[in-house]
Amino acid sequence: MNTPILRLGLRSLFGRARVWLLIALPLVLIGLSVLLRSVSTGMTDADAQSFLQVFGIGIVVPVVTLLATTTLINSEFDDGSIIYLLTKPISRVAIIGSKATIVLGAALIGGAVPMGIAALVLVGSGGGLALAALVAGVVAAAAYVGIFIALATVMKRSILGCLLYWLIWESTISSLISPVKWLSARSWGDSLVAAISSIVGAGKPPVPALYAVLAALVALVAGVLLVGRRLAAMTSSDE
Amino acid sequence: MTDLVLSNVSRWYGNVVAVNDVNMHITSGITGLLGPNGAGKSTLLSMMAGLLPPSTGSVTIGGAPARENVAIYRQVGLVPVQESLYDFLTGEQFVRLNADLQRVPQPATATKYAIGLVDMASAADRKISTYSKGMKQRIKVASALVHGPHVLLLDEPFNGMDPIQRRHMMGLLTGFAERGHTIVFSSHILEEVEQIARQVEVLVAGRHAASGDFAEIRRLMTDRPNQYLIRSSDDRALATLLLGHPSVRGARLRGHHGLEVEADDLGQFAQIVPRLAREHGVRIFELTPTDESLESVFSYLVNT
Numbered sequence: 001m002n003t004p005i006l007r008l009g010l011r012s013l014f015g016r017a018r019v020w021l022l023i024a025l026p027l028v029l030i031g032l033s034v035l036l037r038s039v040s041t042g043m044t045d046a047d048a049q050s051f052l053q054v055f056g057i058g059i060v061v062p063v064v065t066l067l068a069t070t071t072l073i074n075s076e077f078d079d080g081s082i083i084y085l086l087t088k089p090i091s092r093v094a095i096i097g098s099k100a101t102i103v104l105g106a107a108l109i110g111g112a113v114p115m116g117i118a119a120l121v122l123v124g125s126g127g128g129l130a131l132a133a134l135v136a137g138v139v140a141a142a143a144y145v146g147i148f149i150a151l152a153t154v155m156k157r158s159i160l161g162c163l164l165y166w167l168i169w170e171s172t173i174s175s176l177i178s179p180v181k182w183l184s185a186r187s188w189g190d191s192l193v194a195a196i197s198s199i200v201g202a203g204k205p206p207v208p209a210l211y212a213v214l215a216a217l218v219a220l221v222a223g224v225l226l227v228g229r230r231l232a233a234m235t236s237s238d239e
Numbered sequence: 240m241t242d243l244v245l246s247n248v249s250r251w252y253g254n255v256v257a258v259n260d261v262n263m264h265i266t267s268g269i270t271g272l273l274g275p276n277g278a279g280k281s282t283l284l285s286m287m288a289g290l291l292p293p294s295t296g297s298v299t300i301g302g303a304p305a306r307e308n309v310a311i312y313r314q315v316g317l318v319p320v321q322e323s324l325y326d327f328l329t330g331e332q333f334v335r336l337n338a339d340l341q342r343v344p345q346p347a348t349a350t351k352y353a354i355g356l357v358d359m360a361s362a363a364d365r366k367i368s369t370y371s372k373g374m375k376q377r378i379k380v381a382s383a384l385v386h387g388p389h390v391l392l393l394d395e396p397f398n399g400m401d402p403i404q405r406r407h408m409m410g411l412l413t414g415f416a417e418r419g420h421t422i423v424f425s426s427h428i429l430e431e432v433e434q435i436a437r438q439v440e441v442l443v444a445g446r447h448a449a450s451g452d453f454a455e456i457r458r459l460m461t462d463r464p465n466q467y468l469i470r471s472s473d474d475r476a477l478a479t480l481l482l483g484h485p486s487v488r489g490a491r492l493r494g495h496h497g498l499e500v501e502a503d504d505l506g507q508f509a510q511i512v513p514r515l516a517r518e519h520g521v522r523i524f525e526l527t528p529t530d531e532s533l534e535s536v537f538s539y540l541v542n543t
Binding site: 011015079084085090091 | 288289290309310311312313315316317319321323324325327328332336337339340341342382
């Protein structure tokens with residue numbers, strides 16, 4: 001970990017106008033929760049939980065993570081400004097580890113915490129849903145950070161590649177083909193919501209909670225190490 | 240010692256050879272890397288900076304490999320050609336970032352000093368996004384100097400600078416060289432290079448075409464057959480007169496539109512044309528050098 005790079009990452013993400021993009025989605029999540037709570041009369045606690053799984057884990061967490069990854073990794077490679085970090089006596093893994101830390105922080109502030117708040121708005125503190133949503137948000141965010149930074153680097157810094165992965169693998173295939181649940185950041189998040197909350201009738205966790213946590217950690221660490229290795233072999237004037 | 244040594248360095252991208260078997264031994268002082276655009280100057284500098292692995296051969300700085308060796312960056316400062324900086328930072332924040340990343344002992348003092356060196360103190364508190372091209376260039380140089388590197392690599396450092404800024408930067412680099420640092424900069428402009436570089440390395444189409452001090456390179460470039468197009472009141476008579484002179488290698492009438500002349504010695508040729516014309520009452524309407532473009536100068540060098 002490298003303090004100047006952490007500070008630079010914070011400035012880059014939160015010191016510019018694009019911070020509003022990061023804030024918009026969590027605000028929509030909380031806004032929708034307020035709306036559902038006040039308008040919809042027949043909504044059960046189980047409905048609230050599945051709303052958080054679909055919209056929170058399924059959309060808000062990955063999109064916020066992707067936005068942060070794009071800002072801190074893709075665009076710095078594309079415009080070449082990363083060269084100022086690469087020509088310093090700092091290990092490549094420390095560079096990418098610091099960047100991943102900021103992305104994870106953004107995903108927690110813009111994804112996991114708003115999910116907890118949304119759960120409080122929807123059902124109050126009943127059934128432990130708020131804690132479940134928060135923890136699940138953290139785990140899904142960690143997994144998405146690892147996956148997105150790896151994809152962003154391997155696929156020639158392509159944002160499209162990350163988007164396709166999210167739309168096709170996480171949003172489509174993982175709900176159609178059952179074994180994919182073992183390899184899906186979304187199902188790991190879903191599992192934790194279901195495992196921690198005690199709401200009845202909300203379905204069982206797709207994979208065991210312990211496995212989900214470990215898998216997310218592995219994705220995060222593997223992503224950082226892979227990108228660190230890739231950076232060691234990075235060429236800056238290729239294009 | 241912080242000599243920069245390239246041994247049999249080649250670099251290719253797929254089928255395209257960007258740098259072809261280059262050997263260089265660069266010592267302290269200013270070395271100019273001269274070549275037309277696309278000659279492989281940036282590729283070579285990236286390899287010197289350890290960013291790009293050579294396909295074959297090796298690059299060492301002070302005996303240590305430049306590649307996969309991040310410790311080398313304590314001794315190296317790089318001013319890349321890209322204009323993109325972290326332009327949401329102010330100039331001062333950007334230079335300070337580089338000082339912090341280099342773990343300079345007194346980052347605040349070093350930052351102030353480096354900014355002063357490039358004469359940017361008055362604009363240091365402005366965001367980089369508001370800077371002109373020349374200002375960005377100077378703040379980039381400050382960021383590369385902030386840790387006092389022994390070796391400074393600059394990719395097209397004078398791009399976008401006005402003449403005053405250019406002279407200031409040249410003075411800065413010269414002063415740096417006098418204190419024993421090794422400086423390598425690339426340029427496609429001969430005049431820039433010969434003003435400050437002690438040693439010139441010419442790169443054309445990836446090949447190391449020539450090497451020497453600037454007087455040598457200048458002579459190579461000017462003592463070559465030059466071609467001119469002349470339009471006059473009597474092309475045929477002028478052709479006869481010119482061919483009588485030893486500095487003229489050939490003359491060829493080009494229809495009714497003019498006379499193509501090839502001459503060896505630029506200095507003499509410039510004197511005899513007006514003299515002969517005046518003595519024989521021929522009026523010159525136009526005299527244009529036809530191969531003055533840098534590419535033709537370089538291709539001449541490659542073919543010798």
